[in-house]
Amino acid sequence: MFSKSRRLVAQTQLVCNRPAVLSCEGIRSFEADGFIKIEAGLDPDVADHCSALIWTELAKYGPLEDDPQTWTEPLVRFPCPDGGPFVVAGTAPQLTSAYDQLLGPSRWRNPEGVGGNVFARFPSDIDPLQTKWHIDGAYRTGNAWHNNVYCKGKGLLVLFLFSEVSVNDAPTLLLRGSHLDMATVLEPFGERGLSFEEICQRIPDSTLGREVVPATGYSGDVYVCHPLLVHSPSWHHQGRNPRLLAQPGIRLEAPFALVDHTAAAPVERAIMAALGRIPPESSVPA
């Protein structure tokens, strides 16, 4: 019979030994930081094709790719197109393998495409007025989006870069390690959870003092984030090129139980560690 700590080590090795995208070090950093960047998560041709179709969609709102005069708004937002290369992107083996590693196989619902919204940011000094630290809502109660500590509804937040994004191009800002704080903020509210606005008001000052990491990279890079990671759009866009980003959630089949750390995948384990539900003697040796 394995002791609990031996079982945890064995289970982690099981996750770590599978041919996989994320190394054990990558998984550990995901648990601590709340995100991991998968460089070239998308094949470059697929990323280019998606970006071209996003420009086709953008043209319906006014902006044309080769006419900066038409880039008059700081932000254009619309549902990510579906079909074709978006299906290939949303189901890229690099990504689905990472989702398996972070959530556990068959714990999440296969996306039909990229999903979520596209946020196209244009060079501008105007604040798009959507810049605040938040967690994306995961389920609706009445008219308001909510989250709870069990991650009802959403297992991961994914940022797909469909253009190059430098620090000057209004990258999404991530607060390293903030998912750990938000687990403790949400825990007292149990299954009901908190609404989007209630969560924004309760983000601790110490969380806002955490290291800010800009989600920069090349088209086709993908940031896979813990669903409780605090993030924010940034302004202003001081670069020369529009920034194209899609930001879907990965649906969780059933909320985490947060009971058995020996069976918990990394997203759940990070929450349990934050809540002190993993005995120190059971932590996985580095």
Ligand SMILES: O=C(O)CCC(=O)C(=O)O
């Ligand atoms: O545009 C961005 O950088 C991120 C947008 C975002 O986080 C949101 O509106 O939920």
